[in-house]
Amino acid sequence: MGQLLIAVLVGGIAAGAALVVLRTRSGSGNKSKVPPALRPADIDAVLESSRLTKIHGWGLALTLFFAFFMPAYWVQEPQNRLDNEKEFAEESLERGEKYYALATDQQTGEANPDGKECARCHGVDAEGGTNEFLNPNTGVRSIVQVPELKTVFARYEEPPPGFEDARTYIREVIERGRPGTDMPTWGAEYGGPLTEQELDDIVNWLEDINVAPQVDTDATGDQIFNQFCSTCHGIGGAGGSGPAMQGGGTVAEFPNVEDHANFVREGSQAGQPYGTSGTGTGAMPPWGGVLTDEQIQLVVEYERSL
Numbered sequence: 371m372g373q374l375l376i377a378v379l380v381g382g383i384a385a386g387a388a389l390v391v392l393r394t395r396s397g398s399g400n401k402s403k404v405p406p407a408l409r410p411a412d413i414d415a416v417l418e419s420s421r422l423t424k425i426h427g428w429g430l431a432l433t434l435f436f437a438f439f440m441p442a443y444w445v446q447e448p449q450n451r452l453d454n455e456k457e458f459a460e461e462s463l464e465r466g467e468k469y470y471a472l473a474t475d476q477q478t479g480e481a482n483p484d485g486k487e488c489a490r491c492h493g494v495d496a497e498g499g500t501n502e503f504l505n506p507n508t509g510v511r512s513i514v515q516v517p518e519l520k521t522v523f524a525r526y527e528e529p530p531p532g533f534e535d536a537r538t539y540i541r542e543v544i545e546r547g548r549p550g551t552d553m554p555t556w557g558a559e560y561g562g563p564l565t566e567q568e569l570d571d572i573v574n575w576l577e578d579i580n581v582a583p584q585v586d587t588d589a590t591g592d593q594i595f596n597q598f599c600s601t602c603h604g605i606g607g608a609g610g611s612g613p614a615m616q617g618g619g620t621v622a623e624f625p626n627v628e629d630h631a632n633f634v635r636e637g638s639q640a641g642q643p644y645g646t647s648g649t650g651t652g653a654m655p656p657w658g659g660v661l662t663d664e665q666i667q668l669v670v671e672y673e674r675s676l
């Protein structure tokens with residue numbers, strides 16, 4: 371409807387311009403070389419009657435045209451904005467999905483020149499996976515667990531302290547990467563390859579595919595640990611971006627089981643002490659919103675057995 375109105379307006383202007391050009395052309399042929407502004411004008415009787423009426427007529431026609439065109443356009447405008455917003459949001463999701471994907475589709479072999487290959491580590495369906503990581507600081511090569519991303523929004527529903535919401539936190543992780551781990555820096559501002567818009571597109575897509583993490587009701591402590599904790603604490607608690615848990619270190623940190631469980635439930639706060647000697651950085655997420663008390667109990671027991 372809005373487009374139709376604009377088409378009518380543009381068409382009208384074009385037709386008017388064409389008319390003016392044609393009239394000046396046809397007039398110039400047989401008249402003398404005297405320019406129009408220097409030719410004698412019509413007599414008063416003509417100027418004040420037929421010519422005046424003609425000008426008034428045009429004025430009225432144009433006034434009427436705009437009187438209807440403007441309100442009609444105005445009434446349409448909110449809907450146009452909404453349609454545009456929806457269209458932009460859909461396009462953003464499409465781009466985000468492409469950036470996430472592999473540069474070559476493994477099944478069809480189809481090329482995806484926009485692919486930034488998050489899927490290489492995080493899985494084609496954002497289901498997580500493993501990757502071989504050569505730590506540049508220590509030179510140690512190890513198999514690391516890569517987190518599932520289709521649940522990342524749900525898992526950070528309660529964001530780490532200092533972050534307004536899951537989105538701000540997740541965007542920042544992608545933009546800056548996780549130094550010391552396999553997660554690269556992606557934001558152009560930090561030396562990565564992605565523009566602000568590309569980051570937004572990926573985050574929009576991750577938010578769109580978000581599902582709640584499925585924890586098997588009969589999952590055992592080690593299964594829960596592998597699903598949620600090993601990305602940071604390493605497979606079998608060998609350590610990673612989070613502290614290692616083997617050799618009784620966790621029991622020494624939390625002699626009391628209840629304190630251990632409460633810490634897992636609430637996560638760490640930057641600069642806040644925890645346990646007997648720990649100081650939080652805010653990087654340990656709260657799990658109370660994801661795991662039930664029984665599941666926290668199971669994973670705590672597993673950690674204490676390592």
Ligand code: HEC
Nearest residue numbers: 486487488491516517540543544548551552553601602611
């Ligand atoms: C080379 C492998 C690799 C690639 C490529 C990669 N990641 Fe990661 N990513 C990881 C690892 C490993 C972690 C977990 C790091 C840790 O121990 O905290 C991670 C963590 C994350 C997290 C935080 C998840 C959480 O549960 O805390 C997000 C979000 C994320 N990556 C998004 C992305 C996006 C988006 C891309 C593509 C633009 C990408 N990653 C590409 C390996 C990778």
Ligand code: HEC
Nearest residue numbers: 598599602611612613620623634638648650651652653654
């Ligand atoms: C995104 C990374 C990450 C994930 C996932 C994670 N942790 Fe942590 N965790 C940390 C970090 C980092 C610390 C150290 C404290 C800090 O820096 O704030 C920590 C500390 C801990 C500690 C204290 C250990 C010590 O010796 O100081 C326990 C216990 C713990 N985490 C349990 C868990 C459990 C249980 C899960 C899974 C349900 C889990 N963590 C998942 C990052 C993580």
